[in-house]
Amino acid sequence: xxxxxxxxLIVSGILFSLxxxxxxxxxxxxxIYMCLELMLNAANLALVAMSRFNDNLNGQxxxxxxxxxxxxEVSVGLAxxxxxxxxxxxxxxxxLTTMKN
Amino acid sequence: MSGISYSEILKLxxxxxxxxxxxxxxxxxxxxxxxxxxxxxxxxxxxxxxxxGCGLAIAWLLAMNPPPHSMSAGLSLLQGTYADDVLxxxxxxxxxxxxxxxxxxxxxSNFTDHIGEYLALILLATVGMMFLVSSENLLMxxxxxxxxxxxxxxxxxxxxxxxxxxxxxxxxxxxxxxxAAFTLxxxxxxxxxxxxxxxxxxxxxxxAAKIDTLLLAAIVMTVIGFGFKIAAVPFHxxxxxxxxxxxxxxxxxxxxxxxxxxxxxxxKLMMQAFAGAEGNGAWRHFTPGWLPVVATVAACSxxxxxxxxxxxxxxxxxxxxxAIAHAGYALLGLLSNSQQGMSSLIYYIVxxxxxxxxxxxxxxxxxxxxxxxxxxxxxGLGRRQPLLGLCMMVFMLxxxxxxxxxxxxxxFYLFTAAIGAGKDMxxxxxxxxxxxxxxxxxxxxLQVLKQIYVVPAVEDSRPIVVPVSSRIILSLLALVVVxxxxxxxxxxxxxxxxxxxxxxx
Numbered sequence: 001x002x003x004x005x006x007x008x009l010i011v012s013g014i015l016f017s018l019x020x021x022x023x024x025x026x027x028x029x030x031x032i033y034m035c036l037e038l039m040l041n042a043a044n045l046a047l048v049a050m051s052r053f054n055d056n057l058n059g060q061x062x063x064x065x066x067x068x069x070x071x072x073e074v075s076v077g078l079a080x081x082x083x084x085x086x087x088x089x090x091x092x093x094x095x096l097t098t099m100k101n
Numbered sequence: 102m103s104g105i106s107y108s109e110i111l112k113l114x115x116x117x118x119x120x121x122x123x124x125x126x127x128x129x130x131x132x133x134x135x136x137x138x139x140x141x142x143x144x145x146x147x148x149x150x151x152x153x154g155c156g157l158a159i160a161w162l163l164a165m166n167p168p169p170h171s172m173s174a175g176l177s178l179l180q181g182t183y184a185d186d187v188l189x190x191x192x193x194x195x196x197x198x199x200x201x202x203x204x205x206x207x208x209x210s211n212f213t214d215h216i217g218e219y220l221a222l223i224l225l226a227t228v229g230m231m232f233l234v235s236s237e238n239l240l241m242x243x244x245x246x247x248x249x250x251x252x253x254x255x256x257x258x259x260x261x262x263x264x265x266x267x268x269x270x271x272x273x274x275x276x277x278x279x280x281a282a283f284t285l286x287x288x289x290x291x292x293x294x295x296x297x298x299x300x301x302x303x304x305x306x307x308x309a310a311k312i313d314t315l316l317l318a319a320i321v322m323t324v325i326g327f328g329f330k331i332a333a334v335p336f337h338x339x340x341x342x343x344x345x346x347x348x349x350x351x352x353x354x355x356x357x358x359x360x361x362x363x364x365x366x367x368x369k370l371m372m373q374a375f376a377g378a379e380g381n382g383a384w385r386h387f388t389p390g391w392l393p394v395v396a397t398v399a400a401c402s403x404x405x406x407x408x409x410x411x412x413x414x415x416x417x418x419x420x421x422x423x424a425i426a427h428a429g430y431a432l433l434g435l436l437s438n439s440q441q442g443m444s445s446l447i448y449y450i451v452x453x454x455x456x457x458x459x460x461x462x463x464x465x466x467x468x469x470x471x472x473x474x475x476x477x478x479x480x481g482l483g484r485r486q487p488l489l490g491l492c493m494m495v496f497m498l499x500x501x502x503x504x505x506x507x508x509x510x511x512x513f514y515l516f517t518a519a520i521g522a523g524k525d526m527x528x529x530x531x532x533x534x535x536x537x538x539x540x541x542x543x544x545x546x547l548q549v550l551k552q553i554y555v556v557p558a559v560e561d562s563r564p565i566v567v568p569v570s571s572r573i574i575l576s577l578l579a580l581v582v583v584x585x586x587x588x589x590x591x592x593x594x595x596x597x598x599x600x601x602x603x604x605x606x
């Protein structure tokens with residue numbers, strides 16, 4: 001069965017939008033992280049699909065790098081959450097309001 | 102891809118290698134040898150090694166003749182993954198100089214015990230920026246962007262004694278992560294449309310293509326991603342908090358080095374890869390493309406940045422909003438979409454970076470001595486520490502764009518380039534708006550100067566003691582701002598020649 005490129009792109013667009021919605025609407029930092037990952041993975045899906053339809057491997061190579069970078073990003077992000085939690089005992093975005101002008 | 106000579110590659114990336122090695126060396130020395138030593142001593146040793154690495158890299162960049170592009174080993178071996186020409190080298194030297202100054206203004210602050218890590222991260226971020234400037238390939242752009250950003254997130258969170266620091270870093274991280282996702286999605290669409298990840302091939306595929314929804318989406322998403330990096334409205338929300346909460350030297354580095362690298366690669370991507378998809382941003386002649394998108398972003402940044410800066414009571418926050426406004430001005434260089442625009446953009450953003458480094462250097466000292474960075478703690482600085490006041494005056498006036506300082510000529514060249522761009526002075530509306538807005542900006546810069554020179558200091562204030570090293574560094578920065586303003590040809594002339602050379606190849 002042949003699935004056309006548009007379908008992949010639509011799925012990846014939906015995933016990206018879901019991730020973005022989650023980042024904007026969720027209140028828990030960990031869930032926001034997961035949504036960020038969803039956005040990155042949407043891009044990965046698009047890259048793999050395009051790589052298949054462009055008939056070259058550049059896109060797939062990019063995906064491997066992106067997965068690695070995403071792992072690094074998560075480790076930094078979790079470290080930041082831990083740093084915040086030690087100071088404030090919270091992981092909710094509503095509490096990130098110390099700074100006002 | 103056969104026949105890659107690794108020694109060739111190593112020779113090509115020698116400056117980056119030197120800086121990375123310096124990062125590792127600083128880490129190792131600090132953790133293995135200097136553990137027990139007093140903090141100041143540790144910092145001086147680490148900074149000396151870091152500075153040595155940067156210095157060697159600068160020397161290498163200036164001394165080695167860049168290969169002519171046609172026979173460039175790098176271009177043929179790595180297929181455009183790593184570009185190396187005179188222009189790229191100039192920008193890298195500017196980046197390294199900013200790193201050196203960042204190291205220098207960190208010297209007096211004692212916000213952390215993890216000195217080795219702090220210095221190593223600054224160097225790693227620099228490596229990321231250097232690779233970013235060199236990349237002509239979407240994958241390289243993304244990876245080096247992430248290397249830079251991840252290091253900067255950690256640098257923002259480095260003050261563990263301060264609640265604000267972690268919070269600022271989290272905000273920076275969340276917005277940065279989102280921007281990375283946007284950039285990536287945009288780049289993946291570009292790859293899908295062009296079938297390649299190299300700028301030159303993307304150009305040859307896309308320059309004749311009709312602008313359809315998908316291409317427009319790709320362009321908009323890429324602009325959103327970079328808009329976050331350069332803190333342009335409406336993607337600026339992280340900047341005020343990150344600048345305020347971050348340790349001041351980290352904030353200075355975010356405001357200078359990372360701005361320069363991001364602007365350079367943004368302009369390169371737009372002007373090289375998306376050439377032909379620029380559309381038209383002239384007043385009432387909008388046609389879809391990246392010019393109208395960027396023009397809107399520029400106008401919003403200038404408006405919101407300048408107006409919001411007026412009401413700020415914290416100097417770091419004020420500098421953040423002024424950075425947003427300056428991103429708006431600098432985008433004019435990109436909008437003119439010409440060699441002249443590119444040279445004025447680089448001149449502007451480099452001088453801006455040096456100026457803001459100096460301003461943050463002064464803020465760092467005042468914050469250290471008075472406990473906070475609110476505008477009122479600058480009261481009477483002109484009497485308490487005349488040299489510091491004078492330096493701050495130079496930096497503030499340069500940011501406001503008063504001749505004969507560098508900021509004035511930066512703006513002048515940007516506006517000239519933008520007026521001359523396109524047909525019938527199409528960008529005139531934006532230039533007029535920019536001039537009006539920089540008049541507004543004078544107000545809040547003068548507010549700071551008023552505190553320094555007019556408002557008397559609070560009663561118990563003694564003169565602020567500043568170590569000789571800091572005085573020398575800040576005076577040096579002020580001097581650079583004055584000299585680059587009085588003799589802009591020193592930098593601009595080189596830039597113009599370099600851009601001409603790069604475009605001929």
